[in-house]
Amino acid sequence: MSEVYKRELVYLVTAVITVIMFVEYFFLGTWQLAETLRTYATIIANIALGLGAITLVVSHAKKIQRRAAGVWAFSAWLLIFLAISFLSGLAGWAMTGSGQGNPMYDWFFRYVYTPLGQTLYPITGFYIFSACYRAFRARNIDAALLLIAGCFVILTNAPVGGAIWGGFPIIGRWFLDYGQVPGMRTFLIVGAFGMLAYGFRALLGRERGFYGEVAGGE
Amino acid sequence: MSSETIWDKLQNIDRKVFYWILWIGLMIPFIRPIGLPISIAPSTRDLYNGLLTLEEGDVVWINIAFGVSAWIDCMPATVACTKVILRQGAKLIVVGAYTDADLSWDKLRNSVPDFDQLEYGKDYVYLGYYTGGEAVVAQIASDIRSVFPTDAYGTPLDELPLMKEVNSVHDIDMVLSGDTGDWGDYYMRQWASPYGIPMAEIGIAMLASSYMPFYKSGLLFGISSSSRGGAELEKLIGEPGEATVIMDALSVSHLMVIAAVLLANIGYFATRGRRR
Secondary structure (H helix, E strand, C coil), X not given: CCHHHHHHXXXXXXXXXXXXXXXXXXXXXXXXXXXHHHHXXXXXXXXHHHHHHHHHHHHHHHXXXXXXXXXXXXXXXXXXXXXXXXXXXHHHHXXXXXXXXCHHHHHHHHHHHHHHHHHHHHHHHHHXXXXXXXXXXXXXXXXXXXXXXXXXXXXXXXXXXXXXXXXXXXXXXXXXXXXXXXXXXXXXXXXXXXXXXXXXXHHXXXXXXXXHCCCCCC | CCCCCHHHHHHCCCXXXXXXXXXHHHHHHHHCCCCCCCCCCHHHHHHHXXXXXXXXXXXXXEEEECCHHHHHHHHHHHHHHHHXXXXXXXXXXXXXXXXXXXXXXXXXXXXXXXXXXXCECCCEEEEEECCCHHHHHHHHHHCXXXXXXXXXXXXXXXXXXXXXXXXXHHHCCEEEEEECCCHHHHHHHHHHHHHCCCEEEEECHHHHHHHHHXXXXXXXXXXXXXXXXXXXXXXXXXXXXXXXXXXXXXXXXXXXXXXXXXXXXXXXXXXXXXXX
């Protein structure tokens, strides 16, 4: 099958599925055909998880093979832990006959993954603190307004703001409830129109980025 | 001799100094708790009041779309909401959109003592991890069994008394989505908007501004924003928990950010004339 036919096929499949979903959502409520297609989408998404793991292994194996400067050691660690978790999962499955209640897997998740995950998020607080000092300068009137609004919102979120002055939460809440809502509404509505335009372009086969990698890397 | 002034030096402080200042500052409330009063945001109060409208036998769907890294922001509110839901006599179905959903479910299960008085399968069900983005959320709305033929423990849904009567969005009375990303949007677009299912959002602080227009338009009946929202809910149910404890640390860290911004700007304006 030539590249042209492959691309046309992708256009056709996308267009047909788009029309089916559109008709179901706006006109029918539920449609068995659309439900079946969504079931396929769910299955494909699950297959993509496995495919993602394979791609991950291939990509990082190549980095190790090339001894990519500054990253190959991290790639090696990633593959080592991927292998450990995969093998421990298999071993637990062999022992218990189920994906649940695997003691080795549980141990990794509870005592390695959970503390690491919980540490990762708060660490950003330290970067934000340092970045605030370096970046938040009132260089012009726009930046000054942003800073003032930001300070009020910060003092609204922290109980200490209200303890210092009862006006901080009131003004901060105004920024949250009314000050930013019109801007966010505009952003959301414009974004939605953008998505519609993107969808129509994809439907008509004019959105090359959408098809490029699928149909020949254009 | 260097002509650097104190303001010039302040402009170039090593970032490690900030890390230490913040770390030491955060230790203070843990050594000596401050216990500042917490006011309730209208969006949190509406969330709480919305949960109080639940009646015995209503079915609530909780979507855990946050990983362990966001427990600090989302879990306290999820725990408080779960307590209210169960005390209203409503049934609970929990799903997880992150690969570590089992851990979050365990944390939720262990943080809500009310579960001990209830029967799994009859009063609450955990369906486990699912993936597929917005398409799968739409699919669950029309046929839960096509996505979850069994619960997370491998029991077919038809063998669970609670699930015998539940097969689509029409059998669900309320949705709560705990998010760090887009899953709340999927539920709004595929459940709340087309089917009118009451929905509330439990999100990280950043999401509060994103979801505020939907709350104002009535698509969301309430929002809990970050650990602050969790602390407010804990206050509303009269059971101080994890979020209440960390409010002091939040106060200290936020005050330090304000101080850093002020100091940086004083230094900036003090040295601006010479830079020109």
